[in-house]
Amino acid sequence: HYSFFPGTPRWPANRRDLTYGFLPGNELTDEIKVVFSSAFQKWSAVTPLTFSRTDSFLTADIKIGFYSGDHGDGEPFDGVLGTLAHAFSPPSGRFHLDADENWIVSGDVMRSAVPSAVDLETVAVHEIGHLLGLGHSSVEDAIMYPTITSRTRKVELANDDIEGIQWLY
Numbered sequence: 001h002y003s004f005f006p007g008t009p010r011w012p013a014n015r016r017d018l019t020y021g022f023l024p025g026n027e028l029t030d031e032i033k034v035v036f037s038s039a040f041q042k043w044s045a046v047t048p049l050t051f052s053r054t055d056s057f058l059t060a061d062i063k064i065g066f067y068s069g070d071h072g073d074g075e076p077f078d079g080v081l082g083t084l085a086h087a088f089s090p091p092s093g094r095f096h097l098d099a100d101e102n103w104i105v106s107g108d109v110m111r112s113a114v115p116s117a118v119d120l121e122t123v124a125v126h127e128i129g130h131l132l133g134l135g136h137s138s139v140e141d142a143i144m145y146p147t148i149t150s151r152t153r154k155v156e157l158a159n160d161d162i163e164g165i166q167w168l169y
């Protein structure tokens with residue numbers, strides 16, 4: 001079953017059209033932008049929320065960045081595997097990914113030659129759930145289930161995720 005953060009934080013009713021921006025200096029291919037766009041679309045399809053990319057990182061509601069190791073928020077990344085990414089509850093909008101992962105951007109993560117390959121869209125859909133206010137779920141098929149085995153690709157919302165997000169929005 002789905003869960004929320006303590007106090008049930010969510011984006012307020014006057015902030016339903018959210019922007020997201022990428023940390024300047026991260027080199028992002030169009031493929032990476034498509035992965036995030038697709039991940040946001042999974043959630044906008046089942047809520048009144050919309051997500052659009054802005055070039056203005058500083059004013060973006062959701063700030064996405066790839067960082068290595070200690071990056072100043074007290075939750076350092078740890079190199080390959082371990083912590084992959086973290087996102088903070090609403091209305092923080094901070095969404096950090098571990099730059100040291102072997103991110104699979106497009107292509108089949110199951111067939112990757114790299115044992116530690118991690119599917120970027122799978123992690124992005126999960127972290128966006130956190131950004132919107134979902135905690136972890138006890139339902140194994142849910143996007144918000146707290147563990148994945150390496151080389152998983154899981155990008156379709158389960159009924160449990162949809163029920164949780166629709167309770168919030």
Ligand code: TQI
Pocket residue numbers: 082083084085086087122123126127130135136144145146147148
């Ligand atoms: N990052 C953890 C996560 O996003 C960070 C975390 C731990 C957390 N406890 C939390 C965030 C409680 C919010 C609330 O769950 S992670 C997965 C999963 C991670 C894990 O790097 O371990 C995914 C990132 F669920 F598959 F294990 C993405 Cl998909």
Ligand code: ZN
Pocket residue numbers: 071073075086096
């Ligand atoms: Zn961080």
Ligand code: ZN
Pocket residue numbers: 126130136146
């Ligand atoms: Zn999580």
